[in-house]
Every structure is written in structure tokens, then in C-alpha cells.
Amino acid sequence: xxxxxxxxxxxxxxxxxxxxxxxxxxxxxxxxxxxxxxxxxxxxxxxxxxxxxxxxxxxxxxxxxxxxxxxxxxxxxxxxxxxxxxxxxxxxxxxxxxxxxxxxxxxxxxxxxxxxxxxxxxxxxxxxxxxxxxxxxxxxxxxxxxxxxxxxxxxxxxxxxxxxxxxxxxxxxxxxxxxxxxxxx
Numbered sequence: 001x002x003x004x005x006x007x008x009x010x011x012x013x014x015x016x017x018x019x020x021x022x023x024x025x026x027x028x029x030x031x032x033x034x035x036x037x038x039x040x041x042x043x044x045x046x047x048x049x050x051x052x053x054x055x056x057x058x059x060x061x062x063x064x065x066x067x068x069x070x071x072x073x074x075x076x077x078x079x080x081x082x083x084x085x086x087x088x089x090x091x092x093x094x095x096x097x098x099x100x101x102x103x104x105x106x107x108x109x110x111x112x113x114x115x116x117x118x119x120x121x122x123x124x125x126x127x128x129x130x131x132x133x134x135x136x137x138x139x140x141x142x143x144x145x146x147x148x149x150x151x152x153x154x155x156x157x158x159x160x161x162x163x164x165x166x167x168x169x170x171x172x173x174x175x176x177x178x179x180x181x182x183x184x185x
Contacts, residue, residue, distance in 0.1 A: 006030055007037050008045040039106050046116050065098075065105045072098040 004023040006014045007030060019026045030038050046052065075091040 001027075007034065008041040010041040010044055011037060036102075036106070039109050042113055043109050046113055050116060050120070052116070061105055061108070065101050068094075068098045068101055 001023040004019055004027060006017045006019055006026055009015065011034075017026050017029075047054065072091070072094040075087070075094050079088040079091040
């Protein structure tokens, strides 16, 4: 937090919000009042820090989000000027769709942020993340194919008090024997 600057220094107000005196309050205010700027500036910061290029897919998704928001804004203005109830309803539906796409894109960006910071901190382990193996679905009245193994192994599962093996690509985590895993952040 000693290095924190509002919106990572990418906004005109950055450095002028009292971040040095109370960075936690400034960060909380930034996230609640300027969520979009917070996500975007974190993305820019990580791209600059790790020399990451925006992919064509990222550009397409972000461009679609912006176009949908602009279209929703235009529909709202036209609905206000024309005062047509059907157009107003369509405008509200388009605004709702634009908000859902925006929230989805922000969630994807934040997941990318988390993965990059985990890589930086060495929390992803030595194995790269890969696509999981294909699984087959079966009905209850069908016998299981011999190559599909559901349920615990023949030995009765994991020993009492031991955690399951870590997910592929993630390091093992120390689990307390009485409940939930201890957070690593």
C-alpha cells in the first residue's frame, strides 16, 4: 500500500487524493465510486509492468462492450425525445444487457489480473494451466465404461484428515484439519 496511487496514476486525479496519508480509504473509495476506472487502470498497470500486449480477442470483447453501451445510450436518448413506451422498454432492456456485458467483461479482466499477479508472486506452481481432459456423461441405467472412474478409489478415498490433491497447475495448500483452507493473501 506504500506504493498505491489512485487509479494507478492513469487519471488526472491520481496522486492528489491523499493516497499517502490513508491509502486504504482511497483504494476503497476508488473501487466503490470509480469501479470501471479502477479495473481499467489496474489492467493498464499490469500490461505496462509485465509488457503484456492486448490481444485481438480482448480488443473485440472490449469494443463490443463499448458499442453496446453506446447503443444503449443512444436508445435511451431517442426514447426520451420520442416518448414512446415501446422504445423506452427496448431502451431499458438494452441498458440491462449492456450492464450485464460490462459486468462480465470486468470479471474477466479481474481474473486476468489475478492470474498475472499469481504468476508474478509464484503462486501458480511449476505446471502450466491446461485444458482438462474430456469427460463422458452416462445415465444411471447404463454401465460405466471401463476407462471412466467415478467416486473414490478402491482404497477407500483419501486418508482421514488429509486434503485432496491440488488442482492441476496450482501448488499444494496447507489445510487445517478442522475446516476451511487458510487464505493465502
